[in-house]
Amino acid sequence: MFYKQFSTIIDLLNPEFVENFDYWLATLPRNNQKNITASVVSSRLGVKYSLAESILKFAEKQHILERYYLVKCPDCDYNLDTITKDEIADILINPVFCDECEEEKKITLDDIYTAYKVIQQADVTEDEIARAIEKRLNQGEGSGTNFIEADSLSNDKTTLYEAFYNPSESAYGKFAELRDKLDLDYGKNTTAQGKALEVLVLEMFNHIKGVRATNDVKTETNQFDCTCLCGFKTVFPSIFSYMAPYFIIECKNEPKKTPNNTYCNKLLSIMDTNEAQIGIVFGRKNATGPCFTISREHYLKHSESRRQQIIITCSDDDLEYLIDKRVNLLEYMEYKILQVTANTPNATYEMFVKDKCG
Secondary structure, X not given: OOOHHHHHOOOOOOXXXXXXXXXXXXXXXXXXXXXXXXXXXXXXXXXXXXXXXXXXXXXXXXXXXXXXXXXXXXXXXXXXXXXXXXXXXXXXXXXXXXXXXOEEEOOOXXXXXXXXXXXOOOOOOHHHHHXXXXXXXXXXXXXXXXOOHHXXXXXXXXXXXXXXXXXXXXXXXXXXXXXXXXXXXXOOOHHHHHHHHHHHHHHHHOOEOOEEEEOOXXXXXOEOOEEEXXXXXXXOOOHHHHHOOEEEEEEOOOOOOOOOHHHHHHHXXXXXXXXXXXXXXXXXXXXXXXXXXXXXXXXXXXXXXXXXXXXXXXXXXXXXXXXXXXXXXXXXXXXXHHHHHOOOOOOOHHHHOOOOOX
């Protein structure tokens, strides 16, 4: 092995593939040690895309490779920018100027590609590298860079969700601080007690880039606890497809009261009169079974409609995942929606956690 790190996974993946990848990576000429994609590895080494993707992610964890993202013009394929994950949300929200086309372009997930570059050289001598390069060239292996649809972010919801929701350490500290205030003694001041949960929920959802949440929205007949505008929508199905153009949240800071069908029916009646596709009932205890049944029946009723209407319920148990375990809020909402749409109220989040190489 040129890279000793790969010896730790040789029994987990196909040994021949691991050895071939180690050889290929270590002998890449300097000018070809960037723009490495899963599709390139897949085609060069003759393996499935998922296997190529796995070993690239492992190499990233071992600090052999560094991941970045290439933004290409949707019309002329010109490289517009090289960005980090933290910059993805801004690129998707704000137009980018293309020097070749001489106009601003609206970037979608199809125009952003995942790539890697070598940041750690193999621990071998120059003579060994030279011999390996000569051998590879003699075998006729090319050095071009290919980008295919599978390399784009339209196939990588995990990175998308991390780009749009990535609270800092201080933010998580704030979440925990606001959660502690839920159980203060508010006496008969039920308004202040209810506001405590609204403030926590607003704080969390306002950390989603492209979402603006407030508790000041009123209609002619109702005041929403939390209204969240979502200024971003993906072409392929993702949580953003449901969140746009806005969604509403009802907060019930009642530690000893279980949310029942009354709460769901109220929210559903409101959603029948507006464009919201998601309604969230945020309580302290898990909602009753009839509440889930109502949500499921309402989803089926509107499943073929222009817009979906889905109610999900959250409790202190969900706050534990979102605050203590730091599960991505967008990813978690996707799981909560699956419970309703797949009629699987007993499905747990852990069922959908992937085992990752390394």
